[in-house]
Amino acid sequence: MYSPATKTMNIHYQTHPVIHPEPSIMPGSLPSDIQDKDKSPIYSASVKDAITLIRSIAPETLVETRFIDDADGYTLAAPVICREDMPGYDRSWKDGFAVNSRDVKGAKPENPAILTYTGEIRSGYSEKKQIKNGECAAIITGGPLPEGADAVVMHEYAILKGHSVEITCPVILGENVIRKDEDAKAGEVIYQEGWVLRPQDIGVLAGFGICTVQVRAMPVIGILSTGPELVPADGRPARGEIRETNSYLISALCRKLGAIPKRYGIAWEGSADLSHLLKTAVKECDAVIISGGSAHDERDRTAEVISGQGKLLLSGLSISPRKKMVIGEIGGKPIIGLPGHPASVYLLLLLVVTNLIQAMKGADAHGLLKEQVIAGVDIKSHPDREYHIPIRISGDRAYPLGRKAGMVSILSQCDGIIHIPQGSTGIKKGDVVEIMDLTCIRSPVSFPGIQ
Amino acid sequence: MYSPATKTMNIHYQTHPVIHPEPSIMPGSLPSDIQDKDKSPIYSASVKDAITLIRSIAPETLVETRFIDDADGYTLAAPVICREDMPGYDRSWKDGFAVNSRDVKGAKPENPAILTYTGEIRSGYSEKKQIKNGECAAIITGGPLPEGADAVVMHEYAILKGHSVEITCPVILGENVIRKDEDAKAGEVIYQEGWVLRPQDIGVLAGFGICTVQVRAMPVIGILSTGPELVPADGRPARGEIRETNSYLISALCRKLGAIPKRYGIAWEGSADLSHLLKTAVKECDAVIISGGSAHDERDRTAEVISGQGKLLLSGLSISPRKKMVIGEIGGKPIIGLPGHPASVYLLLLLVVTNLIQAMKGADAHGLLKEQVIAGVDIKSHPDREYHIPIRISGDRAYPLGRKAGMVSILSQCDGIIHIPQGSTGIKKGDVVEIMDLTCIRSPVSFPGIQ
Structure with a gap:
């Protein structure tokens, strides 16, 4: 039986976040009362640090029992154990004749073994058939092997002639037979805890007679937006204002990742409104995401409000293009503050928030689906920094997205992310690069006129 | 504005299926009354033929209006039109100073342009600011450009000294500015009909103030299983019997593809029971899938029952490993008959049934996510035939699944499908091959001990 691996992603959960000696991105001066004596916030974290931190503070959701027909995409909260030998009886996996292998030893076309035909065996009939020495029985794929038989000769190597069968090829013991416990043995672990169920797994569980599973409940993610320039999506922005976009983006991605989004609307300027909304959201949800709340602007009170109600653990991410983030x-x-620009929000959702949701469901990092594409242009990078560059794909070519971060429409072109590690000077046009597409949400069609 | 392409998959919808001259796979003799005078069933179809046929008979589902927050994954039933110029006003996309480009012509560090500082402009404040010749205003990313300004100097090239600003670098007209209609113009098509909405598109729609969309309803897919050897998944199979697995597999995949599965259970041997269940399913659903119903076994009455109630259009698929299928x-x-073995069912679901569901939702073929992997072993093929080989992935290597089709557990190892076209003699170990993973359901972890 195939047995899903034990955890292979070596993410080490830390109880204390890494403290970086050089706070290269300082979010203004922080009030001294939020500086916990035991834990200082991280002021310049790599994406890996942020993932490690978010996984270390992610509370696992409750365990619930689900019928398998409604369990696709859920994470197992307990191993699934096989209850009985599977398939439970020796079965043929070819159409042909069930024989005793000793009876057909040395059979060849010019000197066939002649066996007595005793009728046929089908799947779906539980009659217990038996063959004796020198006998055989017709059998179809899936049919139960009769007593006395130990192999199946494919019908290509057998000719039925009245009451006897000419076998023209020998078989060895067990040939073309699935043993009674070859699929799985009673007591064997079929799926490990932490396994994320896929449609094919649902089929396997049904086949094994396991109709309910223990899984982690979907986490409820509260979503808040902050910013004095925001108007609701169905509002009409005046000069200097823009529509609130991020809560819709975050909400749709949460659903796709198997979480339940709960939107709390827009917190206006000033910390009182944000503080009130955050309190409600924390009470009602398992985690909260605040967009436009990554301390880019001194009017952004997210870090301050988090510190007022709890503890600030991370403020600032050392990646290029620069993205600010609060944890x-x-x-x-867990409370996550994301920037205001949708394209930056999307990138951090994919890189970091996916890990929060997975960890809350007890799953390892996964789904980081890689695809290989060809760089359509040179992409330069500074060896001192780590880059995560959103790209669009046209044909098999990847192009970095335009840098006009304020444009809403740029978001719809984001097909994937290229990671350039520290130490690299970039990618040359024509290089094969690996891109990350976490959610299978790549544009289904290619774009005209860009090739 | 980025505009999703017009249809690029050149699938030509045929009203009459292609008739193949040589019926190489004959499903026994068909009763003459099912032979339509105008249309004969196809007896040996390529996968492409089957897809073309299934798309040609797929009835589109009804149009419904959905709030964007609940529209991810749905297919647009009408184009989405931009209602107003976006962003509606000239905006800065850099932090810096709004200037008139003529005022900073030729500016350089040793000879800076000196401008009068008039204060700052923020996003979120609709006050209408104006600058005159020789003046500038501080502006942040997203801020509305004041009247009289036509460009933004990044703060790296400007020094604020009391009431004046030294500019050390020239800018051209429009530099660092997003024009009022650069995102999209009023009346422009933002998304074409047939576009499948992704989370990032939901964000874009919110940003454009479009909160409801016209989409195709999810199709309801009836699911039946046939076979005298089947017992329900929660039953205990006797010798020769197996549990019914396929309806769970089909159901989970339907949900993943955005369809509503409706299971009708197991039809026992004989055509009366199947005929009755099929009648009910056809009445209640938009399409019906019958598994274990691809005329492999002469006891399989699927083709006969379909002919009795409607019309048989295709019976037999000319691919390797051989898979039987009825349309x-x-x-x-549309009624689709699939084989009984879960691994074969899964392959045909991915290759053909996905197209049915997409077409019913008015979407082009898409989501055929390709990944490149290295063949872990030689995979031989006969140049006369087309192959679709289920594989598992270990590390970056692809291995064909074991051929013991009767084993239920094999299904959980199916990570992708390799297509070998006609004319090829196969794949060598070490070759880079493209695999299809339609549903992002690749095993999240690698398997131990197989590398």
Whole structure:
């Protein structure tokens, strides 16, 4: 039986976040009362640090029992154990004749073994058939092997002539037979805890007679937006204002990742409104995401508000193009502050928030689907920095997205992300590069006129 | 504005299926009354033929209006039109100073342009600011450009000294500015009909103030299983019996593809029971899938029952490893008969049934996500035939699945499908091959001990 691996992603959960000696991105001066004596916030974290931190503070959701027909995409909260030998009886996996292998030893076309034909065996009939020495029985794929038989001769090597069968090829013991416990043995672990169920796994569980599974419940993710320039999506922005976009983006991605989004609307300028909304969200949700809340602007009070209600753990991410991010904790619930620009939000959702949701469901990092594409242009990078560059794909070519971050439409072109590690000077046009597409949401069609 | 392409998959919808001259796979003799005078069933079809046929008979589902927050994954039933110029006003996309480009012509560090500082402009404030010749205003990313300004100097090239600003670098007209209609113009098509919405598109729609969309409803897919050897998944199979697996597999995949599965259970041997269940399913669903119903066994009455109630259009697929399949139509609703073995069912679901569901939702073929992997072993093929080989992935290597089709557990190892076209003699170990992973359901972890 195929047995899914034990955990292979070596993400080490830390109880204390790494403290970086050089705070290269300082989010203004932080009030001294938020500086916990035991834990200082990280001021310049790599994406890996942020993932490690978010996984270390992610509370696992409750265990629930689900009928397998409604369990696709859920993460197992307990191993699944095989209850009985599978398939439970020796079966043929070819159409042909069930024989005793000793009876057909040395058979060849010019000197066939002649066996007595005793009738046929089908799947779906539980009659217990038996063959004796020198006998055989017709059998179809899936048919139960009769007693006395130990192999199946494919019908290509057998000719039925009245009451006897000419076998023109020998078989060895067990040939073309699935043993009674070859699929799985009673007591064997079929799926490990932490396995994310796929449609084919649902089929396997049904086949094994396991109709309910213990899984982790979907986490409820609260979503808030902050920013004085925001108007609701169905509003009409005046000069200087823009529509609130991020809560829709975050909500749709949460659903896709198997979480339940809960939107709390827009917190206006000032910390009182944000503080009130955050309190409600923390009470009602398992984790909260605040967009436009990554301390880019001194009017952004996210870090301050988190510190007021709980603890700030990380403020600032050392990646290029620069993205700001806040991670905190209130009453044991993770709070993530993301930037305001949708394209940056999307990147950090894919890189970091996916890990939060997976960890809350007890799953390892996964789904980081890689695809290979050809760089359509040179992409330069500075060896001192780590880059995560959103790209669009046209044909098999990848092109970095335009840098006009303020444009809403850029978001719809984001097909994947190229990671350039520290130490690299970039990618040359024509290089084969690996891109990350986490959610299978690549544009289904190619774009005209860009090739 | 980025505009999703017009249809690029050149699938030509045929009203009459292709008739193949040589019926190489004959499903026994068909009763003469099912032979339509105008249309004969196809007896040996390529996968492409089957897809063309299934798309030609797929009835589109009804149009419904959905709030964008609940529209991810749905297919647009009408183009989405931009209602107003976006962003609606000239905006800065850099932090810096809004200037008139003529005022900073020729500016350089040793000879800076000196401008009068008039204060700052933020996003989120609709006050209408104006600058005159020789003036500038501080502006942040997203801020509305003041009247009189036509470009933005990045703060790296400007020094604020009391009431004046030294500019050390020239800018051209429009530099670092997003024009009022650069995202999209009023009346422009933002998304074409047939576009499948992704989370990033939901964000874009919100940003454009479009909160409801016209989409195709999810199709309801009836699921039946046939076979005298089948017992329900929660039953205990006797010798010669197996549990019914396929309806769970089909159901989970339907949900993943955005369809509503409706299971009708197991039809026992004989055509009366199947005929009755099929009648009910056709009445209640938009399409019906019958597994264990691809005329492999002469006891399989699927083709006969379809002909009795409607029309048989295709019976037999010319691919290797051989898979049998039936396509028919009853009262304008497509009926698909699939084999009994779960691994074969899964392959045909991915290759053909996905196309049915996409077409019913008005979407082009898409989501055929390709990944490149290295062949872990030689895979031989006969140049006369087309192959679709299920594989598992270990590391970056692809290995064909074991051929013991009767084993239920094999299904959980199916990570992708390799297509070997006619004319090829196969794949060598070490070759880079393209695999299809339609549903992002690749095993999240690698398998130990197989490397």
